[in-house]
Amino acid sequence: MRLLSLLLLGGALWAQDPLRVRVVTGGHDHAPSFYTMFESMPGLNVAVEPHPRAFEGNLMKRVDVLVLYDMITTSTPEQRDRLRTFAESGKGIVILHHAICGYVDWPWWYENVAGGRYLPTSTYKHDVTIPVKIVEDHPVTSGVKDFSIFDETYKGMWISDKVKVLATTAEQTSDGPLVWISPFAKSRVVFIQLGHGSEAHRDPNYRQLVRQAIAWAGGR
Ligand SMILES: [Zn+2]
Numbered sequence: 001m002r003l004l005s006l007l008l009l010g011g012a013l014w015a016q017d018p019l020r021v022r023v024v025t026g027g028h029d030h031a032p033s034f035y036t037m038f039e040s041m042p043g044l045n046v047a048v049e050p051h052p053r054a055f056e057g058n059l060m061k062r063v064d065v066l067v068l069y070d071m072i073t074t075s076t077p078e079q080r081d082r083l084r085t086f087a088e089s090g091k092g093i094v095i096l097h098h099a100i101c102g103y104v105d106w107p108w109w110y111e112n113v114a115g116g117r118y119l120p121t122s123t124y125k126h127d128v129t130i131p132v133k134i135v136e137d138h139p140v141t142s143g144v145k146d147f148s149i150f151d152e153t154y155k156g157m158w159i160s161d162k163v164k165v166l167a168t169t170a171e172q173t174s175d176g177p178l179v180w181i182s183p184f185a186k187s188r189v190v191f192i193q194l195g196h197g198s199e200a201h202r203d204p205n206y207r208q209l210v211r212q213a214i215a216w217a218g219g220r
Helices: 002-015 033-039 077-088 097-101 107-114 204-217
Strands: 019-025 044-050 065-068 092-096 123-134 147-155 164-168 177-181 189-192
Touching: 019 033, 019 204, 033 044, 033 204, 065 204, 077 107, 092 097, 092 204, 107 189, 147 204, 189 204
Parallel strands: 019 044, 019 065, 065 092, 092 189
Antiparallel strands: 123 147, 123 164, 164 177, 177 189
């Protein structure tokens, strides 16, 4: 009995081992409220690392999940190699909002990993009340009901027909898909188009989607 208790306690402690999350920024301005999101996420050990340091150091040993909120189009082959090694190792990646506008000259990235690309002809619209419809039952959307959010839409993007769409909108200034799972088989990759400003950052449904995306990408 005592051994069983110890085993259960050990299991509980193991389960509480925080996911090590590196939030990558740079190349696009954003509201400081973005960072407050992570204060509401227990069980995560979050550090912010802007470019050009984002992919320096021992990424593989120190990070379980990368959260990309950067918009970098020019990076060195070494930095891209590190990101590619990370992705191919089975680690988790969550791509938020304007991060889909990065690496537009890197087909391996947008075709396989991101599953989408913001094109020169794509458009955006700020300050839209967006009705969000959850279309797939998945750990990322678990417990999230359809909701509305005041945020920014993108339209005219290239979106891979291999992504698994989890949430959509009927808003005319959007392409429709708002949350998807990438076709990349070697690691878990989630894209969430939402997340421009403080209204989105403080939205409880948005926070829940981001938190669950990180957890799922990290294998929890
Ligand atoms: Zn934006």
